[in-house]
Amino acid sequence: MNTSAVARLLNVSHSTIQRWVSQLNMEVERNQLGHYQFSEEDIALLRKIQNQLNEGIILQKVSISESKLKKAIVRKHPETTKEHEQLMERVIRLENGLKTKADDVVSYQLLQHRSEMEEMHKLVEKLEARIEALETPTVLPFDYFLAAEEAAATKKTKKKPFMKMIFGNGRKNDPTSLSTADSD
Template identity: 45%
Template sequence: MNTNEVSKLLGVSPKTVLRWITQLSLEIERTPLKHYRFSEEDVALLQQVQEQLKNGTPLQNMKIHEKKVRKAKAANKPSKDESKMYDKLVERIEHLERKLSTKADDVVSYQILQHRNEIEELQSVVCELTQQIETLQTKLEVASQADCFLAFDEAASTEKSKKKPFFSTLFRSSKKEAQTN
């Protein structure tokens, strides 16, 4: 039984049970987690304490008839059942840690695969953009060469128009006026 169960059985608070144990220096068995574990003898002893208190005996003057040998030292060694349970718990914790580690590795692997796919997609986009830039540069070079030829042709045509005699430009303009009328 634990402290709460004993306190309910006796009809007192758990703090009262703990106070009785400390003030009377009772040797009660403890678990590995330092919680009290009460045997039937311990409960009977606490019932005696309660009866003496009801009869008006102060806690300091109380006489305790204790039949048992100290259990506190024996409590440090866990029983076979407790050690088996402890071993099972440790084994289960290790198993869960391995599963958790495996799960974390799987998540990281998946993330790496996703990043790799994204990098490959970005590389293909970069290749396409590089090809488009090269195409545009080629078109620009062709266009600039064509502009050079056009500029050269315009310069040549203006030189030819300057060499025409004055009268031919006059007659040409009069021919244009006659055609429009």
Template identity: 40%
Template sequence: MNTGAVSKLLGVSSSTVQRWVKHLGLEMERNEFGHYQYTEADIETLKEFKEQIQNGVPIQQIQVKKQNRRGSVKIQTEHYSLLDKVNKLERSIENKADSVVTYQLLQHRSEIEELKGEIEQLTKQIDELHSLLHQQLSDANVHTEPHREISKKQKKKTVFHTIFGF
């Protein structure tokens, strides 16, 4: 039994049970996490201690019979082969790598969307500038076109007159 279960059985707090164990000098067995493991004999000793307290005996004068035993740690071992451990580590590394790659893909996707928006803005600006330039060129051609026609006619006459001399 663990400390919580014993404290419920005795009707006291877990810290009280631990304090009584230290006061009595009980050598408790512990599990792999370092928690006390109580045997039936330990529980009986604690019940006797509680009864004497309830009967008004001062804690310093309480006498209980306790078993002399050496404390030990019970380690629950799971039999894994080295290959099983390596496979488990590989799976955890793959899972971590998958999560890192997923995160990076999401980051790249957001960067691509950002760049796509910027490219669309630049394309619009280029189209606007192109249409403005085209308009300015067409306006300039309208003003200069009559002058060009006149100068072409004059050139034709000059060449024609030069050849035939009339």
């Protein structure tokens, strides 16, 4: 079966099949044009991969049988020396060190995120308490006697109209108005 037929069978895209084969280093036969030709065993293996991915396992952690993995061919040259072997051992140690360092970084980031989330949770609890305090009605006792005293203390004064205040009552025969006019 070709890639498209297998993709239809598994209900995924053909690029997904190609990605699984390349990232998992699967050994799959190719035709004259270089296209994958999947056997029944290959299809069964792809179904197992799909099931593992559906269970939540990431592609790098998917386990497949060793017989279908591409084997790296290591050719030793006659000029391979002890220095080359030491370099290879050092490269392997460095790669392992990088893996552990990456794990440490991720663990540190997770701890940082957890502490930030705990701080945010405490802040949310404080805000909830403040909102609840603001939403609960506070009834102050009303002092009726105090209100009555204040009402009695405020005396209403009758205001004079503005024009009368400036020009007076406006009576011409008023002796008080004449006396003020005579004094001028």
